[in-house]
Amino acid sequence: xxxxxxxxxxxxxxxxxxxxxxxxxxxxxxxxxxxxxxxxxxxxxxxxxxxxxxxxxxxxxxxxxxxxxxxxxxxxxxxxxxxxxxxxxxxxxxxxxxxxxxxxxxxxxxxxxxxxxxxxxxxxxxxxxxxxxxxxxxxxxxxxxxxxxxxxxxxxxxxxx
Numbered sequence: 001x002x003x004x005x006x007x008x009x010x011x012x013x014x015x016x017x018x019x020x021x022x023x024x025x026x027x028x029x030x031x032x033x034x035x036x037x038x039x040x041x042x043x044x045x046x047x048x049x050x051x052x053x054x055x056x057x058x059x060x061x062x063x064x065x066x067x068x069x070x071x072x073x074x075x076x077x078x079x080x081x082x083x084x085x086x087x088x089x090x091x092x093x094x095x096x097x098x099x100x101x102x103x104x105x106x107x108x109x110x111x112x113x114x115x116x117x118x119x120x121x122x123x124x125x126x127x128x129x130x131x132x133x134x135x136x137x138x139x140x141x142x143x144x145x146x147x148x149x150x151x152x153x154x155x156x157x158x159x160x161x
Contacts, residue, residue, distance in 0.1 A: 022056040028055035030065055033072065043075040066100035067115055069093075074122055083133050090126045097122060 008013045033049035036042045050072050060066045073093035075087045104112055 026053040026056035027055070028112065030068070034068060037068075037072070042070055043077065046072050048077050060096065060099050061103070063100050063103035066096050066103060067111070069096040070100060070115070070118060070122070074118070074125075077125075083129050083136065087126065087129050087133065090122055094119070094122050094126065 029049045029052045033046040033053065036045040036049060050069060056078060070093045073089050075097060077089035077093065080086045080089060097115060100115050101119075104115070106112060
């Protein structure tokens, strides 16, 4: 009985000592995302790797990761076909950018200034796309009202004839 207990204790100790944490696994995926950007400027692959890293992380707790995520989502909004998808990616980019500012301590650094410029660019792009979306929605509503008006006139005309 003592041997069995000792064997189980050694097994558990060995298992816990050699197990990888989720943070370690997430760091590997983040490293791959950085490499995808630096070597081949492939933001789509970087997004895939970053999403894999997010599965192993609860929240972004490093300012460099937040900055990387903001950049990845901003660049990937260009590949989306609809304005709403673009807006969704830009909102995610903005939230990661804001996360960077919560984590950053040195406000005089060049990195901080670059991220501030990126945040302003993201906000301006969001405003532009929101204006486009609102314009499209107004046009759609206008066409819908016009179509209803024509349908009602057709109905009245058919009743009279």
